[in-house]
Amino acid sequence: MVHKPILTIVVPCYNEEEVLPETVFQLSEVLDGLISDELVAHGSTVLFVDDGSKDATWSLIERFHASNTFITGLKLAKNAGHQSALLAGLLHAKSYSDCVVSIDADLQDDTSVIREFLVKFHEGFDIVYGIRQDRSADTFFKRATAQGFYKLMTSLGVKIHYNHADFRLMSKRALDNLEKFQEVNLFLRGLVPLLGFPSTQVYYARKERFAGESKYPLRKMLAFAFDGITSFSVTPIRFVTVMGFLLFALSVVAALYAIIGKILGANVTGWTSLILSVWFIGGVQLLALGLIGEYIGKIYKEVKHRPLFVIEKALMESARDVDEVPSPLKQPAGARR
Structure with missing residues (x-):
């Protein structure tokens, strides 16, 4: 059977x-x-x-x-x-x-x-x-x-x-x-x-x-997706690490360029490029801090065990008296649209 x-x-x-x-x-x-x-x-x-x-x-x-x-x-x-x-x-x-x-x-x-x-x-x-x-x-x-x-x-x-x-x-x-x-x-x-x-x-x-x-507007959909990514993968953190190495390498290249220019007597101009570089690096740092903070926040939630x-x-107890209860497929008046 x-x-x-x-x-x-x-x-x-x-x-x-x-x-x-x-x-x-x-x-x-x-x-x-x-x-x-x-x-x-x-x-x-x-x-x-x-x-x-x-x-x-x-x-x-x-x-x-x-x-x-x-x-x-x-x-x-x-x-x-x-x-x-x-x-x-x-x-x-x-x-x-x-x-x-x-x-x-x-x-x-x-x-x-x-x-x-x-x-x-x-x-x-x-x-x-x-x-x-x-x-x-x-x-x-x-x-x-x-x-x-x-x-x-x-x-x-x-x-x-x-x-x-x-x-x-x-x-x-x-x-x-x-x-x-x-x-x-x-x-x-x-x-x-x-x-x-x-x-x-x-x-x-x-x-x-x-x-x-x-019940899932765009805001909740994005939050749900981000939770899924950060709950199951550390790749975003590793991406930040890789980006840090790349920016460090670029800064070394920029430093060498400035030193060589100084030795050759070239005038270093371009406040705009300098400010943009500072803003770019500052933005990346804030992004990295925010991402790290997201992972730390998840750890904070986990350790509290709420x-x-x-x-x-x-x-949980359904009515059992068949004389009083209608068929399961008969809904109360106005139940269906």
């Missing part, structure tokens, strides 16, 4: 009241189909992690939890950030799940691909990466910057899957070992490949956001 795993779908949420009803509906349909096809066991659930939302996100999660046996929830005490909220859900779910799928609430990732994840899991893979095969739904700027980021990370020596975000399946064994990484500066896209367990990829077309606005998140409330 084939063992049917208990699956938990972890969905981090931040101000997602507009899209949440449709997300609940689609993921409930996915779970219902997987259970019917005996790919997962009864008791599989969707875990919504409210990352300190300021809208009605948590109220909606409580509402769906009361009427839908698939829906469970975690409420963080304050906004901890997408990666910390996702990790909170993964570590919470691993205690009662055989495998966990993570997906964002905006429905840009294809929920139907979760079935393929489970097929690969049954084939013996501990990690299944969802790879965006088509990003035509993204703007040109977002697509270009995202692809440039993946190429830059690869060139810096970071093992990362091209066009993969956080849509993936992980086994309990993989999650148990992920928990051993006690890092405060989280970049899960770089951490998960370090586990080394058998993995594979599933390709899908990225969709447009179903409703609401993106918790990444604080769970305020958990909704």
Whole structure:
């Protein structure tokens, strides 16, 4: 008899009241189909992690939890950030799940691909990466910057899957070992490949956001990219060292030029070039100090060992009285758009 795993779908949420009803509906349909096809066991659930939302996100999660046996929830005490909220859900779910799928609430990732994840899991893979095969739904700027980021990370020596975000399946064994990484500066896209367990990829077309606005404006995207680079590579520091040697060599050449000019009686002119040189070297020094400070700041955060998140409330016990609870796929009035 084939063992049917208990699956938990972890969905981090931040101000997602507009899209949440449709997300609940689609993921409930996915779970219902997987259970019917005996790919997962009864008791599989969707875990919504409210990352300190300021809208009605948590109220909606409580509402769906009361009427839908698939829906469970975690409420963080304050906004901890997408990666910390996702990790909170993964570590919470691993205690009662055989495998966990993570997906964002905006429905840009294809929920139907979760079935393929489970097929690969049954084939013996501990990690299944969802790879965006088509990003035509993204703007040109977002697509270009995202692809440039993946190429830059690869060139810096970071093992990362091209066009993969956080849509993936992980086994309990993989999650148990992920928990051993006690890092405060989280970049899960770089951490998960370090586990080394058998993995594979599933390709899908990225969709447009179903409703609401993106929670990752340009500022947050750049900060996230910079965190990823500095958390997994010391190449920027080495680049500063190389630049220091090059500037030192140039200064030696300039000094020799000035000495030879003095001996030959040539007049040294050009205050403009002198000032530009001072400004250039000063700018490089400030850049180097800032970069070094960034790494020192990360060390400062790591050594304090503060918790990444604080769970305020958990909704884990689904209602079991079938006479009072409607079918999981029947949402409360006005649940769908």
